Amino acid sequence: MNNNKTKIWALIPAAGIGTRMKSELPKQYLEIDGKTILEHSLSKFLEHPSIDKVVVALHPNDNHWAKIKIANHSKIITVEGGATRAESVLNGLKAIQQQHQQDDWVMVHDAARPCLDAGSIDALIQAGKESKHGAILAIPSVDTVKLANANQTIDKTLNREQIWLAQTPQYFPVQILADAIETGLEQGLAITDEASAIEAQGMHPALVIGTRKNIKVTQPEDMMLASVWLAGM
Numbered sequence: 001m002n003n004n005k006t007k008i009w010a011l012i013p014a015a016g017i018g019t020r021m022k023s024e025l026p027k028q029y030l031e032i033d034g035k036t037i038l039e040h041s042l043s044k045f046l047e048h049p050s051i052d053k054v055v056v057a058l059h060p061n062d063n064h065w066a067k068i069k070i071a072n073h074s075k076i077i078t079v080e081g082g083a084t085r086a087e088s089v090l091n092g093l094k095a096i097q098q099q100h101q102q103d104d105w106v107m108v109h110d111a112a113r114p115c116l117d118a119g120s121i122d123a124l125i126q127a128g129k130e131s132k133h134g135a136i137l138a139i140p141s142v143d144t145v146k147l148a149n150a151n152q153t154i155d156k157t158l159n160r161e162q163i164w165l166a167q168t169p170q171y172f173p174v175q176i177l178a179d180a181i182e183t184g185l186e187q188g189l190a191i192t193d194e195a196s197a198i199e200a201q202g203m204h205p206a207l208v209i210g211t212r213k214n215i216k217v218t219q220p221e222d223m224m225l226a227s228v229w230l231a232g233m
């Protein structure tokens with residue numbers, strides 16, 4: 001347990017339907033090595049001594065959650081997800097706000113990233129002590145990056161020294177993140193991760209180097225990669 005007064009919450013948006021995975025089940029309920037992807041993702045937070053509670057946002061028509069063993073875990077609270085990832089996260093934040101203390105922080109992590117390692121959670125917590133605008137896991141681009149024109153020709157090559165690919169977890173003070181997402185949604189901004197809502201408010205979250213193993217299972221071929229990484233954990 002986190003012994004400071006400040007609590008660290010985990011928030012797992014798991015209300016997507018996995019269109020790009022083209023599977024019968026929503027991808028978070030596909031199994032790797034006898035456990036669902038969602039269970040793999042949740043276990044990283046349930047087993048981490050600094051995480052106090054875990055909020056999971058579920059699809060309103062989810063009829064799979066109740067069947068998995070972890071559903072009864074005493075650290076887990078569930079909420080109904082929304083039509084977009086940002087709305088699911090906001091619903092989770094509202095549930096946290098009913099119980100949180102002023103200085104609590106939240107770590108938002110995609111249900112679809114089952115290969116997170118405990119060291120990355122530690123690194124984010126450390127970065128949060130040094131950045132009042134929060135911190136996210138990300139990896140520097142290893143490829144040359146092109147900016148495209150509308151007709152799929154190359155406009156120009158970007159300086160990849162400045163290009164980082166965002167992952168989750170993304171770690172912020174609860175109140176700051178809830179306000180930023182609420183404002184961003186009201187303004188009609190495209191909020192594809194938590195940091196983009198924070199950036200829109202003029203803040204600059206820290207970038208913490210993650211690992212390439214922390215993939216987001218998105219397309220069918222990602223299942224094999226995730227099972228290889230999980231086997232080595």
Ligand SMILES: Nc1ccn([C@@H]2O[C@H](COP(=O)(O)OP(=O)(O)OP(=O)(O)O)[C@@H](O)[C@H]2O)c(=O)n1
Pocket residue numbers: 012013014015016017018019020021028057081082083084085086088089110111112113216217218
């Ligand atoms: N309305 C939504 C949409 C997505 N998510 C969650 O956000 C994470 C990242 O989203 P993504 O990988 O895009 O998942 P899906 O939306 O399920 O996939 P797709 O875009 O292929 O439909 C996933 O854990 C997903 O369950 C959510 O909680 N609520």
Ligand SMILES: C[C@](O)(CO)[C@H](O)COP(=O)(O)O
Pocket residue numbers: 085110165166167168192193194216
């Ligand atoms: C939050 C995220 O995983 C960071 O890379 C990503 O933005 C989610 O995007 P998606 O289109 O909802 O999969």
